[in-house]
Each structure stands twice: as structure tokens, then as C-alpha cells.
Amino acid sequence: MAGANGVGKTSLLRMVCGLAPIDSGQILWNDTPIHSQSDVYRQDLCYLGHLNSLQESMTVNENLVFTAALAGNAPEPTQLQEVLAHFGVRGRGEQLVKHLSQGQKRRVALSRLALSQARLWVLDEPFVAMDEKGVRMLADLIASHLGKGGLAVITSHQQVDIGTLAPQMLELRT
Amino acid sequence: MKKLGLFGVMAALLRREVSVALRQKGEVLTPLVFFVVVASLFPLGVGPESALLLRMAPGVLWVSALLAAMLSLQRLFATDHADGSLEQMALSSTPLGLLVAAKALTHFLLSGLPLVLMAPVLGLQFGLESRSLGILMLTLLLGTPTLSLIGSIGAALTLGVRGAGVLLSLLILPLYIPVLIFGAGAVEADAAGLGIGGHLSLLAALFVLSVFFAPLATKTALRISLE
Amino acid sequence: MNTQKIHWFKFSSPQNFYFLAGRMWPWFAVLATVLAAVALWIGLVMAPVDAQQGQGYRIIFVHVPAASLSMFVYLVMAGWAGFGLAFNTRLSGMMASALAPTGAILAFLSLATGSLWGKPMWGTWWVWDARLTSSLILLFLYLGFIALQSSIDDPRRADKASAVLALVGAVNIPIIYGSVYWWNTLHQGASVTVKGASIAPAMLWGMGLMTAAFWMYAITMTLVRVRAIILDRERHAEWVKHAVE
């Protein structure tokens, strides 16, 4: 999903998640409106917004364990290590989030995707603040999620990187 | 990957809140210090006459505890709102009402319980006897969870709002009145030689009511703030 | 049945209600004026003197209507608020916020006149009597509602948040009142009850008509205020342009 800043990409994503109210129309998941099956829908959903959703005075591992717990999962320590290593923040598990750089925080936030078992990923500007290596890695992760039959709704104002990945492009204009 | 039940999720939230609070000790200590300071101001304001202080003690200690517990309410959801964790909780497959109840429980554990433990020390300053001290602790123990539950509604309503702190107190202090009346009343009634069974069961009834209704209202208010 | 339904939903749109309220409020204003004039005549001139309280009792002709209506307006407000939350209708929130200032003024009047009545009867301006105390708390609840409403910029969000508050308040009012009455009896409060062994019919008439006048007044104020709110909120709708010009 592409479009200039302020065109309403984030609002649309929040509607897709069921956070923002819809004035008209409806959003279906498995042919049922999401508002009538919100518990089921939320099990299938993993949302990553502009904010990293990381509690600053907790360690990276504690944060990952907590967000996984919200989805009802309890990841093993070895799993956490693997995921962090994959996202280029190897060995940072016991560090407090507030001691990480912005780029590292974003990577930790994105590493939640690898722990999630949700079918639908809703990602708001995931490529922002990532270097070239990070972008490629994230693109690979999304591609493999799609390959496994998953679904991803992604916004980006950088058309280039998303174009190679997306089977469907949607451009929002005012 | 292992799966967690509802209680597993709530326990994870509880563990998170407690570990954060223990790392930021100010969050637990500030309300406690506030409690001590406010309660100590009263004798300075009304004079050291011990009979008067003794009569005022239950009310003064209850009001101070109530204000102290309110002090930390504003932060109940504010940090999670700012860093986006609140959105994740709202999108969790665990019912938001349960998560909110767990949040209120942590507020009680971190703000209410320390006040309960501190109250007898302050009660001694006012010359309360050990029996009254015990009843004061008991009523605070029964009442502060209700304060946390009702307070969470106010915290959710004022999330991200201008002047949230003052507004929060304006919204929830009137709702605290019944708890205050029965809580402070029990100590007074016992000192006057009357039974306190009625007070305690009414406090318990208020707690049960707020356990059922407050998370529902808080949950609705949070979803509104997140829109 | 079906036609009735359509009829009601037609008026629940802000646009239709704006015109409906515009046609209705003058009638309520006239009714309020006439009723108030008659009630004042009966209450101040016709009604006999009270045996215990002398002529001072005449304060209750404004106190009782203000007190009862301030309470009732809160419940109506909570009703609109709950309706708005449940069915997501825009008009409900506007009605709730139009009712709040009138309710707050009535609660204040109930306090002030109660205190003016209390001075000659009890000898002090303020007694922690159950009725006065609960009027005070009701005023706090109104002020909280208005404060919350005005501190949220987005009107839709403000409506919803204050609706939750109004509902929580409405659930709590019986508990608060109950506890205040209980507290008052425990402390043997100075509450003076009007032991009306035989209330003169003129007294009842005066009070009843004045209550009716207050009702009409509150309805008038709410209708006029909601019209202003509707125009303000719907300022980008096409019909507003035609309505104003």
C-alpha cells in the first residue's frame, strides 16, 4: 500500500486491525466481518505500528516474551537467541531496551514477526530507519511468510523496495 | 512453541509490571512518601491536642491513603500508551477486560499494599490503639483494591488528554466517597464500641461490584482512547 | 409499528432534529414562563404559612424542583450517553453535552437554595446533611463530565469518553447516595425533615407547577443549546449552509 504522507495509510491499517472505527463499509476476514469475531481475528493478526511497543526499562528478552505472551505464546530462550541473531542484534537479549540505538530497537520490534504465529501481518512502514541489509532481510522474511500461505498488508512511501515484493499494489490518493 | 492459557497471559502481564516497577523504585516510593507527608501535615495544621488527633485519625489516614493511591494512577496506562504496548494489548486475543483487571491488580500491589503496610506507623503518630490499627489495616486492605479498580476507569478516560492529572482527580474522587465512608467509618465505629461487620461487608460488596463492572468500563474507555 | 420506527429514526439525524428542535423550543419556553408565573403566584401569594417553619418554608418552592430535576437530568444524560455508545448515533452525544450545563446549574441552585433554607432552620449556612451533601456530589459529577468533555479535542471521542463517565456516574449515584445517607444517620446529622402531617393543597399545587415549569425550562435550554452544538459539529454539511443563510 503506497501513498504520500498524510493520505491516510495509517488510519486504514488501524481500521484493518479493528482499532479505528469505520464510518461506512466493512472489513471481512474469512468471509465474516471482523467486528463480529474479534477474538478469533486477533489470534490471526500481528500488528506493527510506528511505535516499537517496547518497554524501555525491560530487557529485550523480557519484552519479546511479554508480547509473545499477549498472543498466547511462550517462546524458548534458544528461540529468542536465534531470532535476535537473525535480525542482527545477536547477544543483546539481556540488555535494557533504553540502552539500544533507534535502529536496534526497530530490529527488535520487527523480530516479533518471526516469533508470531499469526497469518495476517499488518505492518506500518516497516522499512523506515533500516539500512540496506535490514531491508533485504525483512523483505526475505515477508516473502517466506507469503510463501507459507501467510498474508501481509504493508504500507511504505518508498515504492521501490516494496514493488519487488508485493503481489498487489494499492496507491492511496487524496 | 508452548501455549499459554488466560492465567498464563495475566501472569506474564503481572510479572512485567512488577519487574518494571521494581526497576523504577520511585514509582512505588513516591506515593508512600506522599502518604507520610500529607498525614503528618494534619497535626501541624490543627494542633497537637491528642484527643482531637485521635478522633480525626481514621478519616485523615484514609483520605491521605486515597490521595496517595490516586497519585500513581495517571501512569497506569500512560507509558504503555506512549510506547505502543497498549495497542498490542488491545489487539491481543486475550480479552482486554482481563488484562485491565490484571493492571488494576498490579496497581494495588504496588501502590495500595505499601500504603496498607505503612498505615499503622502513621496511626501510631495519631495515638491509635493496636486494635484500631488492625482495623485500619483491614479496611485499607479491603478498600484499596476497589480504589485501584475505579481509578483505572479514570486513568483510561484521561489517557492522552490535556491536564490529565487534575482531571483524573476531579473524575474519580466523587466515586471514591463510598469507600472512604465505609473504610474510615469502620475504624470510628469500632472505637465507639459498635460492631463493624456491616462496614466490612459493604466494603467487600463494593469490591465485588467494582471487580465486575470497572474492567468493563476501563476496557471501553481504553478502546475509545486508542481510536 | 414499522412506520413508527422510520418516523423515529428520521428525527434521530442531527439535521432533522435541528429543525424539529427549532420548531419546538418556543412552545416549551412559553409553557415554562406561564407555568412559572402561576406557580409563583400560588407559592408566594396563595399558599398558607407553614406552622413550623413560618414564611421561610417558601424557599422549597424553588429548592425541591431544582433538586429533583438536577438528579433526573443526570439520569437522562446518562441515558442518552448509553444510547449513543450502544448504537453509535451522533445526536446522542450532542444531547448529553447539551444537558450537562443545565443539570449543573440546577444542582448548583439546589445547593444554594438548600443552604439559604438551612440558615434560618438550622442556624448555619451549611450542615453536612445527607441531602445537601449528595447535591454537592452530584454537582461534582456534572463538573467532571463537563471538564472531560471540554478537554478532549475530537468531538466524537469526547462524546464517547464522557458517555462512559456518565454511565459510571449513573451506576454509582445510588451507591454514593446510599452511603452518604448511612453516614449521616450514623453521625446523627442535623437533618430536619418536613413533617407534613397535613400539607395544604396550595403548597402541593405550587410545588407541582413549579416542578413542571423547571422541566419545561430545562427542555427549552437543552433544545436551544443542542441546536448550536449541531450547527457547530455539522459545519461542513451542505444543509447547514442553507439553514444559516
Next chain:
Amino acid sequence: MQWNNWNEFLAMGGYAQYVWPAFGLTALAVVIEVIQVRAKRREVLRSLHAQFESEKGDSQ
């Protein structure tokens, strides 16, 4: 009719200083609320006219 003359009516059996403020305060509250409501309507109308003027300017 309970009163013989105006002075008696105004004295309210010695309760004048309580009865008349109670009624006067009520009347005052009504007047203030009416003024406030009308001011609100006028303010909304003024801001609407300002908005329409600026919209006219935009479309030209």
C-alpha cells in the same frame, strides 16, 4: 391571599433575607443561562459565516 399589603409580602414574615435571595438567585441563574446559550449560538453562527466566506474565496 395571605398578605394584607406590600410591606408584609416583602418582609416574608421575617424571612425576607433568605426567601428573596433564593428566588432571586434562581432568577439570576435563569437569566445567565439564557444569555450564555444565546451567546453560544451567536458565536457558532459567526464562525459559520466566517467559514462560508473563506470557502467562497477558495472557490473563486
